[in-house]
Amino acid sequence: MMASTRSLLRTKSLISNLPRFSSNYKCLDVSVNNDNNITTVTLKRPPVNSLNLDLLSEISDVLTDLKKSKSPGMILTSSSDKVFTAGLDIMEMHKPDPERFKQFWYALQDVWMKLYGSPFPTAAAINGHAPAGGCLLAMCCEYRVMVQNFNIGLNETQLGIVAPIWFIKTMLNTISIRDTELALTTGRLFKTDEALAVGLIDEMATDKADALKKANAFFERFEMIPPIARAYTKDSLRGSDIEDLKKNREKDIQTTLSLITQPKVQQGLEFYLALLKNKKESAA
Numbered sequence: 001m002m003a004s005t006r007s008l009l010r011t012k013s014l015i016s017n018l019p020r021f022s023s024n025y026k027c028l029d030v031s032v033n034n035d036n037n038i039t040t041v042t043l044k045r046p047p048v049n050s051l052n053l054d055l056l057s058e059i060s061d062v063l064t065d066l067k068k069s070k071s072p073g074m075i076l077t078s079s080s081d082k083v084f085t086a087g088l089d090i091m092e093m094h095k096p097d098p099e100r101f102k103q104f105w106y107a108l109q110d111v112w113m114k115l116y117g118s119p120f121p122t123a124a125a126i127n128g129h130a131p132a133g134g135c136l137l138a139m140c141c142e143y144r145v146m147v148q149n150f151n152i153g154l155n156e157t158q159l160g161i162v163a164p165i166w167f168i169k170t171m172l173n174t175i176s177i178r179d180t181e182l183a184l185t186t187g188r189l190f191k192t193d194e195a196l197a198v199g200l201i202d203e204m205a206t207d208k209a210d211a212l213k214k215a216n217a218f219f220e221r222f223e224m225i226p227p228i229a230r231a232y233t234k235d236s237l238r239g240s241d242i243e244d245l246k247k248n249r250e251k252d253i254q255t256t257l258s259l260i261t262q263p264k265v266q267q268g269l270e271f272y273l274a275l276l277k278n279k280k281e282s283a284a
């Protein structure tokens with residue numbers, strides 16, 4: 001084979017392996033670092049990146065693309081300078097239309113299964129608050145770097161709701177059983193330094209640039225590790241949690257819908273929404 005043909009074929013195979021990202025994302029920026037081919041996925045759904053059906057569907061799509069293209073790794077971050085994500089969009093849970101809620105919850109399950117179980121390594125550069133669903137996304141990643149002076153945690157009980165079992169398993173995969181129980185029952189939000197002390201995050205950063213630099217450095221650990229060995233090992237650790245949800249997916253949707261539509265839970269959400277609004281009014 002002529003050298004020029006070989007090089008053309010090599011170029012073609014490189015091109016076919018490059019991640020193909022839709023340019024139509026409305027709530028995400030997706031960029032690939034030329035130095036290490038790591039993809040940075042930036043959440044951009046102002047004001048607080050709350051996770052609604054649209055945003056979750058886009059995250060799910062990008063995770064599929066990354067897996068197909070055999071990406072060497074992904075960093076999740078936010079375009080906001082104070083919120084990573086405010087968690088699930090409360091408006092999807094307040095007086096929900098049942099059909100829409102089912103789609104919403106299905107999309108959340110999809111994101112969780114794909115992110116928690118991704119064969120490629122993942123890191124979160126947490127450059128703002130990460131309550132509830134925000135903490136969940138960060139914990140799905142394998143490594144967390146968080147900018148100082150923000151909050152992270154599963155605070156569901158503070159809203160009068162209960163973190164689903166797969167949220168809990170994700171925290172148990174991250175911190176101790178004892179710390180998980182204390183954190184969940186009290187709905188504790190940890191400041192960055194407290195999160196580091198308990199192991200909820202791996203490193204602190206001074207700002208977003210520092211967080212991205214440290215997150216990028218994480219991937220260097222895998223330079224000499226065969227990706228297949230890495231992926232199988234991760235699956236051995238996390239796969240059974242994912243299988244449990246796969247088996248109970250429909251039941252999980254139905255149970256969540258029936259819990260969330262309980263009048264007491266709806267009243268709790270209304271009260272919480274009012275608190276958020278009042279906070280703004282009293283600050284003005």
Ligand SMILES: CC/C=C\C/C=C\C/C=C\CC/C=C/CC(=O)SCCNC(=O)CCNC(=O)[C@H](O)C(C)(C)COP(=O)(O)OP(=O)(O)OC[C@H]1O[C@@H](n2cnc3c(N)ncnc32)[C@H](O)[C@@H]1OP(=O)(O)O
Binds near residue numbers: 047048087
């Ligand atoms: C007995 C059995 C019971 C029950 C079982 C019940 C259910 C079980 C089933 C389901 C479990 C569901 C699990 C849910 C997990 C979640 O993720 S719930 C969401 C939790 N999120 C939060 O608690 C965060 C709330 N937000 C904040 O604390 C602050 O907004 C934040 C610190 C993130 C940012 O602060 P700041 O920059 O000052 O912004 P504002 O507070 O001013 O907010 C700007 C506007 O955004 C609105 N907003 C904030 N968070 C959300 C949100 N999560 N969803 C929708 N909207 C949100 C806020 O109201 C402001 O709106 P406005 O501009 O006033 O219109």
